[in-house]
Amino acid sequence: MNRWRAALQELKKYPTAVAGLLLIAFLLGLSAYAVIAIPYRQALELWRGGEHWQAHPRNAAPAWTNLFRRRKLPPTVRLDSVDNGLAEQDELAGLRRQRITLPFTFNYFDFPSEINLFLETEFTRKTPLLSIRWQTPDGRQIDLGAYRPLRRQRLSLSQDRELAARLGHPGHIGLMTGSAESEHPTVLRGDYQVVLEILHFEPGSQLRADFIVYGRVHGLAGTDHQRRDLLVALLWGTPIALLFGLAAALGTTLTTLVIATAGVWYGGRIDAAIQRITEVNMILPLLPVLVMVGTLYSRSLWLMLAVVVAFGLFSAGVKMYRAMLLPVRRAPFVEAAQAYGAGSRRIIFRYMIPRVLPVLVPAFVTLIPTFVFLEASLAVLGLGDPLLPTWGKILNDAQQQSALYNQHYYWVLTPAAMLMLTGLGFALLGFAMDRIFNPRLRSD
Amino acid sequence: MNDIPPSASSAAARHNLRRLAIYTFVRLAGLLITVAVGVYITIFIAHGGGQLDQLRQAQIQAEVSERIAGMEEFRDYTPAERNQLIRDEVQREIERLRLDQPFVYRSLDYLSRAMTLNLGRAEQMFSDAGSRRVYHIIGERLPATLLLFGTANLLVFFIALFAALALSRRYGGKLDRTIIGLAPLSAAPGWFYGIFLILLFAFVIPWFPAGGMVAAPPPEGRLAYALSVVRHMALPVAAMLVSSIFISIYSWRTFFLIYSSEDYVEMARAKGLSSGDIERRYILRPTLPPIITSFALMLIGLWGGAIILEQVFNWPGLGTMLFAAIGHLDTPVIIGGVVIYAYLLAATLFVLDILYAVLDPRVKLQN
Numbered sequence: 101m102n103r104w105r106a107a108l109q110e111l112k113k114y115p116t117a118v119a120g121l122l123l124i125a126f127l128l129g130l131s132a133y134a135v136i137a138i139p140y141r142q143a144l145e146l147w148r149g150g151e152h153w154q155a156h157p158r159n160a161a162p163a164w165t166n167l168f169r170r171r172k173l174p175p176t177v178r179l180d181s182v183d184n185g186l187a188e189q190d191e192l193a194g195l196r197r198q199r200i201t202l203p204f205t206f207n208y209f210d211f212p213s214e215i216n217l218f219l220e221t222e223f224t225r226k227t228p229l230l231s232i233r234w235q236t237p238d239g240r241q242i243d244l245g246a247y248r249p250l251r252r253q254r255l256s257l258s259q260d261r262e263l264a265a266r267l268g269h270p271g272h273i274g275l276m277t278g279s280a281e282s283e284h285p286t287v288l289r290g291d292y293q294v295v296l297e298i299l300h301f302e303p304g305s306q307l308r309a310d311f312i313v314y315g316r317v318h319g320l321a322g323t324d325h326q327r328r329d330l331l332v333a334l335l336w337g338t339p340i341a342l343l344f345g346l347a348a349a350l351g352t353t354l355t356t357l358v359i360a361t362a363g364v365w366y367g368g369r370i371d372a373a374i375q376r377i378t379e380v381n382m383i384l385p386l387l388p389v390l391v392m393v394g395t396l397y398s399r400s401l402w403l404m405l406a407v408v409v410a411f412g413l414f415s416a417g418v419k420m421y422r423a424m425l426l427p428v429r430r431a432p433f434v435e436a437a438q439a440y441g442a443g444s445r446r447i448i449f450r451y452m453i454p455r456v457l458p459v460l461v462p463a464f465v466t467l468i469p470t471f472v473f474l475e476a477s478l479a480v481l482g483l484g485d486p487l488l489p490t491w492g493k494i495l496n497d498a499q500q501q502s503a504l505y506n507q508h509y510y511w512v513l514t515p516a517a518m519l520m521l522t523g524l525g526f527a528l529l530g531f532a533m534d535r536i537f538n539p540r541l542r543s544d
Numbered sequence: 545m546n547d548i549p550p551s552a553s554s555a556a557a558r559h560n561l562r563r564l565a566i567y568t569f570v571r572l573a574g575l576l577i578t579v580a581v582g583v584y585i586t587i588f589i590a591h592g593g594g595q596l597d598q599l600r601q602a603q604i605q606a607e608v609s610e611r612i613a614g615m616e617e618f619r620d621y622t623p624a625e626r627n628q629l630i631r632d633e634v635q636r637e638i639e640r641l642r643l644d645q646p647f648v649y650r651s652l653d654y655l656s657r658a659m660t661l662n663l664g665r666a667e668q669m670f671s672d673a674g675s676r677r678v679y680h681i682i683g684e685r686l687p688a689t690l691l692l693f694g695t696a697n698l699l700v701f702f703i704a705l706f707a708a709l710a711l712s713r714r715y716g717g718k719l720d721r722t723i724i725g726l727a728p729l730s731a732a733p734g735w736f737y738g739i740f741l742i743l744l745f746a747f748v749i750p751w752f753p754a755g756g757m758v759a760a761p762p763p764e765g766r767l768a769y770a771l772s773v774v775r776h777m778a779l780p781v782a783a784m785l786v787s788s789i790f791i792s793i794y795s796w797r798t799f800f801l802i803y804s805s806e807d808y809v810e811m812a813r814a815k816g817l818s819s820g821d822i823e824r825r826y827i828l829r830p831t832l833p834p835i836i837t838s839f840a841l842m843l844i845g846l847w848g849g850a851i852i853l854e855q856v857f858n859w860p861g862l863g864t865m866l867f868a869a870i871g872h873l874d875t876p877v878i879i880g881g882v883v884i885y886a887y888l889l890a891a892t893l894f895v896l897d898i899l900y901a902v903l904d905p906r907v908k909l910q911n
Contacts, residue, residue, distance in 0.1 A: 116725070132883035381892070382577075383582040384633050387848035388866060392590060416841050470730040477733065477852050483868060495739070499856070504739075504747050505752070512739055520732060528730030531794075537798050 107458075110536045117532030122177050123525030131339035145338045146328070149490040153175040153327035154254070157213045157314035159501075173316040174208035175479025181309040202311050204294045206276065214314040215272045217255040217294075230307065231297045234275055240242055242267075242275060244249045249307065256464060272313075282406075298331040309515045322510045324494070325501050334491035334514060340401070340490050341472045342524055346403055348471035352412025353464045357456075360421035363450045364429050373522035374418060381414040387477065391458065394483035401485040404478060408471065417463075444542070466530030469523040476519055491515040567901045575890045580659060582886045587654045590879050591647065599875055600643060601634075603665055608633045613781075620902040663880035668872035669865075678880040681865065682890050686884070688757055689861030692777060693850055696784040701839055703785070704792035709823060711793065712800035723793055730791035735852040738783035742856070745779060755858030780857045788842060795838055799831045833904040847889055 111117040138146070146152055159177055166172045179202040181187070206212075221228060232244035232255075247255065257271035259261060274280050281426025298307050321330035335504035353400040361450070364373035393407050428434065429452070437451050458501065478484055479492025480499065494515040498504075503511040609630055612618055618626060638644055657663070671745035685882060713722045737853040746754035753759070758772045789876070803809070809826050817826075854863030869877035 115726075151817070162819070221616055378579045379574075380578050380585070383578050383886050383889050384585060385848055385882060385889055387851055388878075388882040388885045389589065390869060391851070391866060392586070392882055395873060396590060396875065398572065460711065466731070473731075473733050473736065477735070480735070480852055481855065481869060493794060504743055507747070509743060511891055512743065516736065516739060523731035524728055527731035 107533075107536055109511060111529075111532060114532040114535070116528045118527050120528030120530075120532065121520055124529065127338055127342060127522060127525060130335065131342055134269045134335035135339055138332065138335065143332060144487050146332050147336075148486070149326045149328050154216075154325075155219070155312055156308075156323050156327040156329060157316065157318055158323065158327050158384065158513070159506070160213065160221075160314075160316055160318035160324055160373050161506055161508070162514070164320070164322055165510060171209050173210050174212055174313075175317050176205065176315040177204050177212075177313040179204060179207070179294075179311040181307075181311075186435075193460045194301075196303070198298040199294075200296040200298070200309065201293055202296070203291060203310070204313065206287070207289045207292050208311070209287055210274050210291075210316055211254055211276055212313045213272065213316050214312075215257040215275065215412060216312050216314070217257065218310040218312070219249040219253045219255065220308040220310075221249045221251050221253075221306070222308075223300075223302055226301040226305070228301060228305050229299040233295040233407075234299070235293040235295065236275070236278070237288055237292060237464035238278055247423075279446060288457040299369075320381070321514055324497055324511065330494060330511070330514060333491065333494050334518060336489045337491035337494070337515065337518060338522075340488055341475060343469075344401060344405060344475045345468040345472040345522070348408045348412070348465040348474070349464055351405075353417070353460060353467060355409070355413050356417040357421055357453060358448070360418045361425055361452050362492055363418070363424055365427040365444060366450065367429075367449050371399070374414070375422075378416070378418040381411065382416055384411065386411050387474075388438055388477060390474075391481065391483060394478065394481075399483050401475070401488055404475070404483075404485075408474065421460075422455050424459065425452060428452050462530045462534035462537055464530075465526050465533060468526045472518065473520050491518050564898075566900055568898055571614045571634065571894060571897050571901075574619070575643075575850065575894050578589070579657065579882060579890045582890075583658050584651065584655050586882050586886070587651055587658065588881065589653065590653075590875070597643065597665075599664075603632075604637045605634055605666075608637060658879070658883045661883070662907065663883065664876045666874050666877050667876045669877055674822075677874050681877060682862065682880055682884050685860060685862050686908075688859060689850065689854065689863065692780055692854070692859055693774075693784075693846065695777065697843060697846065700785060700788050700792060703786050704796060705787050707789075708793045708800055709795035709828065711797050712804060712818075712827075713823075715801060720797075723790065724797070726790045727794040730787055730789075732787060733849040733852070734780075734784040734846070735849060735856045736899040737877055738780060738785045738853055738856045741779045741783050742788075752776075752813045754779075755856075757860050759865060776859075780853055780859060782859075784846070788846065791843065796831075796835050799834055800827055803827050803831045804852060831901075833900055834902050835902065836896055843892050843896075844889055847892070848887060 111121070112519045125255060133355070134143075155176070160176075163175060181200045181202065184202060186203070191196050216231070219230070227248040227250075231246040234242040234244055236242070243245045244247055244257065247253075249255075256274065259455055260271055264270045264274065269277070269285060273285060276287055276292075277285035279285045294311055296307075296309055299401060300307075302380060319329055319331055321334050323329055363371040389411065390404060393403065397403065434447060434451055437447050442451070444463055458495065475484075475490065476492035476495065479490055480496050482496055484493045484496060493513075495512065498508065498511040500516075501508075501511075612626065612630055612633065618629065621629065643650060655674065661679055661682075665676045665684070666678050666681055669681055670676060671684045673680065673684065675681070707723070711723060714720050742754050745752045753776050755776075757776050758769060761778075763769050763772050804827050809822060812822050812826050850861070851863035851866050853859070854861045855867045862884060866878065866881040868874075869881060
């Protein structure tokens with residue numbers, strides 16, 4: 101154990117190793133936070149998409165990107181008729197007239213990305229009648245029509261064809277501009293109002309409106325084309341990537357080591373067989389085989405892990421370890437162990453493997469990011485686990501939606517940054533360890 | 545070597561050539577067997593879900609129906625008669641191909657087909673020329689892949705070799721430390737840097753095209769065409785260079801450092817040989833075999849990453865084909881792709897093995 105502690109002391113002398121350790125600690129912390137803050141089931145549920153996200157804008161950049169912009173992008177404005185509305189009521193011959201005014205100020209140079217009105221109506225027999233009016237800062241009144249809303253209804257002002265035809269632009273542009281005739285309308289900044297006039301036909305009927313002017317920035321990580329908050333996948337991608345990388349690296353390194361040691365110890369036919377299997381295995385292209393398994397069987401991450409480990413059993417490492425173990429096989433301490441009657445298994449596990457283990461630790465550490473990237477690669481190919489939110493899947497979505505072409509750079513850059521941090525963390529540590537455990541490479 | 549008499553030298557050359565020929569033949573045979581075993585494993589995996597059998601039967605059905613529909617003498621048959629005829633013919637074909645026999649026999653049939661690249665017909669995909677045969681689809685894509693990866697890997701090999709040699713001379717210097725400090729960049733595969741390069745040099749500063757192999761429409765004239773291809777290759781090649789060159793320089797520099805502290809190098813220095821001679825004959829020569837080995841291992845890894853790199857750059861090679869095949873769930877093409885990759889890996893290993901034998905005179909045949 102002392103040897104390991106000494107190695108750790110030694111590591112502290114390398115700034116790159118400390119940086120690597122800090123990065124890994126950060127990723128571990130992030131994983132712990134992800135798992136605690138968003139329980140597994142909830143994360144899967146959220147990532148499936150759908151109604152959870154209806155109040156989020158599509159393809160919004162992270163909010164902090166505004167810090168670097170001269171022209172700030174608008175955030176989302178959300179007005180609830182209960183909390184933010186000014187309501188007036190008067191009664192009139194069994195009818196109840198209600199007017200809800202939703203005021204908001206818009207001081208940005210870019211148009212919002214969408215405008216929706218979500219309605220929740222409670223009534224027993226007769227639907228209330230709703231008419232909507234839009235008031236611009238320059239005092240124009242735009243009639244948005246009358247509705248008999250269903251119990252739950254979404255009125256999409258951006259997708260209203262009739263409105264778009266009337267304004268000359270889709271709702272979220274036409275309603276927010278003073279120059280609708282122009283081909284390139286500009287935002288009319290100032291105080292807007294949405295006025296909902298409701299005619300209730302029953303004493304108990306209720307209408308609740310949730311008015312959302314979708315912005316172009318959202319949260320820490322932004323959103324994707326399905327309005328999902330990328331933060332969910334960025335956070336949950338961390339434990340999944342680390343687990344996959346660690347499990348695959350551990351599974352392949354240890355088994356390969358045991359196999360190589362057994363080959364060296366028993367020699368003869370067993371050794372020859374192991375060598376031949378390794379040569380066959382080197383020919384098998386891992387990624388295409390994974391692609392085949394993913395297409396023909398299942399895309400589950402755990403199946404992929406199993407295949408990776410199975411194909412890693414006889415990896416090229418066997419050859420490398422063999423070269424290292426051959427001198428150990430003939431070392432006097434192995435002979436001594438044999439002389440006192442130690443069995444093959446004892447010699448393999450207690451004498452030979454511990455001897456080469458320190459040399460393998462750096463290789464093991466640098467192997468982890470390889471598998472993290474392998475998982476991302478599969479996801480980028482569209483063979484990611486169908487349920488799990490991972491970094492690779494964000495990249496795959498971004499690729500499919502031509503994120504770079506549409507200038508949604510954040511969509512590619514944030515998951516890429518996470519992958520890079522993971523890769524760098526383990527690589528920095530591994531390279532420093534390589535110098536410590538393999539003294540031949542020590543540079544001083 | 546110069547003081548050996550000419551006759552002895554030619555005899556030695558002939559001996560060397562013979563040794564190399566035998567070595568080549570044995571390695572080739574060994575690799576073919578290896579590929580066969582690898583392809584057999586692939587078939588075994590693909591067969592696991594019973595997919596392969598269904599595929600073959602569906603293909604036979606399609607072929608038979610097509611053939612019978614095209615024959616003059618059956619034109620007057622009623623639909624019922626014709627269907628009966630098709631059923632009989634399919635049955636005969638299944639028996640002829642031994643599809644009704646146990647998997648062991650059938651798998652050998654599949655194996656011989658796959659090994660001879662008789663890969664069947666694609667379910668959905670076409671080659672650009674309009675053929676449905678997997679062989680043609682692959683044949684159209686292979687040159688693009690070989691061009692891109694051949695170029696990139698040769699560049700990596702030679703740049704890394706000379707950079708490593710140069711750095712081992714300036715061991716401990718600022719440049720040496722910088723390059724070595726960049727080695728962890730190799731933790732990420734080429735496609736990953738590809739995304740950044742596309743972002744930077746195709747969208748933010750539009751110097752290079754974001755993807756594809758030639759401009760559309762392809763330019764007239766050979767030179768213009770070649771230039772267009774080179775422009776399209778720049779970013780993917782750069783991505784592969786960034787991801788694999790620093791680690792190669794790092795590890796090969798280590799080899800050079802180890803070998804340059806050997807006693808015989810000290811001896812050569814003491815004799816007063818020029819540093820160029822020492823580098824070429826005393827350091828480079830013995831270091832090349834391990835460098836070739838490490839390069840081979842790296843290449844094997846790169847072939848896998850090729851699929852995604854091509855997909856990211858929309859390069860019309862095997863990788864994009866495999867990706868499209870996943871999209872269409874076109875199993876024959878996927879299996880064909882795996883087989884081709886196995887062949888490519890084997891070919892890579894074979895070329896490097898021969899190089900190894902040429903470079904390392906100690907390589908002997910173990911019976």
